[in-house]
Amino acid sequence: MDPEAVRLFSIFFIGVLLTLLAGFYCILTSANLIRTIIGMEVLTKGMTLLIIVVGKTAARMALAQALAITMIIIEVAVIVVAVGIVLCVHKYSGSVDVKLLRNIKG
């Protein structure tokens, strides 16, 4: 492979990995449902960057852009539904604490 492409992938892969770790950390350690959604967003940022970097490395930018656009659109749908669920939880329990989700049954 082109050494420049390998160098680009190696450097950006570290950034992608750190971004993904930040997202996972946020999802695992957050007590607030909104912050959990923000953690999901950070995860998708890392994955979008990974798609673009792989497209650049493999010289397939058109395909990478199409996949990134697909991912962004799906991301919006997921976030909007997640926000709707958070608003419902807040309506029923009066809080956005993840612990209170255990009380929701049926």
Added chain:
Amino acid sequence: MTNLDIVLLICLVAAAVATVMTARLLRSAIALALTSAVLTVLMFRMDAPLAGVFELSVCAGLIPAILISTIGLTQRLTFETLEVRRKELLRRFWYLPLIVVLVGIAMTHVRIPLDFPPPPPPAAISVREVLWNLRHVDLLGQIVILLAGAFGVAVLVKEVKDGS
């Protein structure tokens, strides 16, 4: 790849970490918008302008607006609750920062095997052709997911309105 790309990558990781570590949710949402903006600049520099435009308009504009509206509609957790939760979580996940540091150190030493065959010469194909001719099933999936999302939100909002 230039030094500017590396600086932008560092800015992206820093913005992502700031998004996660900021105590206030509003600042966290703004830091998320900043992360998307930096990612957009990286996309433009990597010859992905169309995806960059989507990222800028949707991820740096629409999603933070939705999140900020949600923060405004919900009640924030009390200080005591947050403290209790933080102590519980720190007790459960004390090892996570250690993992981040170890992975960072390991990544500087481990060489990623990239012995892929060289890619064929890039075909002169546009994003429009890829989307409409090669990945049309993706478009169908996008439409279905958007409709499902709209339907889901309509049901959720109706339930909240009815109180049932």
